[in-house]
Amino acid sequence: MADLSKAGTEYAPMTWEVERGKIKELAKAIGDPNPVYLDRDAAIQAGYKDTPATPTFLTVPMMWCGQMPDIINDLKINFMMVLHGEEEYEYYQLIYPGDVITGTPKITKMEEKTSKSGSKMDMISVEVLYTNQRGEKVAKARSLLIERK
Amino acid sequence: MAEQIYFEDVNVGDAMPGLVKGPLQKLQFVMYAGASGDFNPLHNDDEFAMAVGMKNGVISQGMLVMGIVGQAITAWIPQKYLKKFGVRFAGMTQKNSTITVSGTVTDKRVEDGDNLITCDVIAQDENGDVKITGNFEAALPAKAKG
Numbered sequence: 655m656a657d658l659s660k661a662g663t664e665y666a667p668m669t670w671e672v673e674r675g676k677i678k679e680l681a682k683a684i685g686d687p688n689p690v691y692l693d694r695d696a697a698i699q700a701g702y703k704d705t706p707a708t709p710t711f712l713t714v715p716m717m718w719c720g721q722m723p724d725i726i727n728d729l730k731i732n733f734m735m736v737l738h739g740e741e742e743y744e745y746y747q748l749i750y751p752g753d754v755i756t757g758t759p760k761i762t763k764m765e766e767k768t769s770k771s772g773s774k775m776d777m778i779s780v781e782v783l784y785t786n787q788r789g790e791k792v793a794k795a796r797s798l799l800i801e802r803k
Numbered sequence: 804m805a806e807q808i809y810f811e812d813v814n815v816g817d818a819m820p821g822l823v824k825g826p827l828q829k830l831q832f833v834m835y836a837g838a839s840g841d842f843n844p845l846h847n848d849d850e851f852a853m854a855v856g857m858k859n860g861v862i863s864q865g866m867l868v869m870g871i872v873g874q875a876i877t878a879w880i881p882q883k884y885l886k887k888f889g890v891r892f893a894g895m896t897q898k899n900s901t902i903t904v905s906g907t908v909t910d911k912r913v914e915d916g917d918n919l920i921t922c923d924v925i926a927q928d929e930n931g932d933v934k935i936t937g938n939f940e941a942a943l944p945a946k947a948k949g
Contacts, residue, residue, distance in 0.1 A: 676838075683838035684870035685824060685831065688878060706882050709873035713866050717840030734855065738865045742889030748882065796889075 656776040656801050657730040661764040665725055667756050670715035674751035677705050680714060707749035710741075712757075712784065712795045721759055729761070729778065731801045739777070740798035746791045749784075755792055757782040762796075776801045808880065810911075810918035810943040817908040819922055822875035825901030825929075827863055832898070835867045863896035868934050872926050875904035880941045886919070890937030900928040909938070917942040 674694065681691035689696035690705060697705045716722060726733055749755060763779040778799040784792045832846045841864050844851040849860035869890050876888065896902065903926070910921040919942055926935040 680838040680870070683831070683834040684867065684874055686870070686874040686877075688874070690882065700881065702883065708870065709877060709882065709885060709888050710866055710870045713839050713841070738892055740889065740891045741866065741869060742887070744887050745885055 655730065655732070655803055656764060656778060658764045658766065658776065660729050661761055663728070663761045665721060665728075665759045667758045668715055668719035668721050669754060669756045670719060672707060672711075672749055672751055672753045672755060674705055676714060677707050677711065677751065680711055681708050684708070684710075702748065702750075704750045704752075709743065709745075711749065712743060712782070712793060713741075715755065715757060715784075716759075716782065716795070716797075725759060725761075725780065726799075729764075731776070731778070731799070735802045737800040737802065738797065739800040740796075742796045744794040746793055747786075749786075749792055753792070754787040755784045756786075757784040757795070774803045776803065808884075808943060810920070810945045813908055813911065813920050813943065815908050815911050819875065819906030819908070819924065820879050821906075822871070822878065822904040823901060824871050824874075824904075826899040827867075827896065827902065829861055829898050832861055832863055832867065835864055835870075839864065839866060841866065857895070857897075859897045859899075861898055863898070863900070865892040865896075865935075868892075868896050868902060868926055869937075871902055872904050872924050872935055872937065875906070876922075876924065876939055880920075880922075880939075880943070884941040884943055885939060886942055887940040888937070889939075890924070890935045893933045893936055896928065896934050900934075902926050902928060902934065918945050919943075 690700045759782045762781045780797045782795045786792050852861045906922050906924040908922045921940050923938045
């Protein structure tokens with residue numbers, strides 16, 4: 655059961671160097687044939703500096719930096735009972751290969767809710783604001799995790 | 804290269820060009836695990852998935868389905884114009900599902916000099932079961948005046 659007193663907690667920042675190969679790998683795994691994600695020349699022709707990160711690329715630092723399991727442990731959430739309820743991104747600028755992005759996960763809200771069927775669950779909102787190597791805001795990610803009880 | 808899209812080309816009620824993908828194979832879940840870093844066995848280990856109640860074995864990462872919705876969006880509205888993209892995961896996606904993404908423009912406005920559109924999106928399987936609902940917002944260029 656989630657420890658609701660952890661609302662407001664900030665976790666250690668995670669830093670991730672964005673590589674062209676990883677952008678391409680994620681696009682390939684999705685099965686997205688859009689050449690702007692796969693080929694630098696095609697991206698430049700389409701008006702980009704390089705192959706931009708895909709819309710859901712920020713899941714990569716979140717998962718590969720290994721922060722999520724630590725956060726779930728610290729919040730005393732039962733990993734087996736967690737559902738990913740919602741995911742939302744706000745984009746402030748494009749993310750390109752060579753960018754070094756840093757995000758600090760913050761628990762913005764924790765609350766217990768009762769579903770229509772009467773079962774209880776905890777709703778946990780995690781927000782990560784990402785900045786780049788120049789200290790500029792690049793994006794914000796918000797995830798809603800649901801722990802069934 | 805895709806044709807340039809302008810604010811004037813998009814109107815409330817317009818349908819987003821749809822996308823059909825599938826059937827989604829377990830191999831794709833494994834590729835997505837490696838790419839994204841989501842190694843939850845629910846998405847790559849049939850025995851594990853069945854032991855926790857998934858009668859057809861592994862299910863897709865929700866983020867893979869969101870990625871497919873992102874593919875549909877950016878095939879139409881280039882990444883550089885995308886401002887917001889949010890989804891609610893409405894149901895689990897079984898392996899061998901075929902996912903159809905569709906969407907409708909719900910709003911169009913000029914705000915602080917930006918030409919904004921909002922579009923609802925939905926991803927459904929071959930039975931019409933909803934996997935994702937959401938929306939995105941984009942700022943589009945206007946055609947040159949004159």
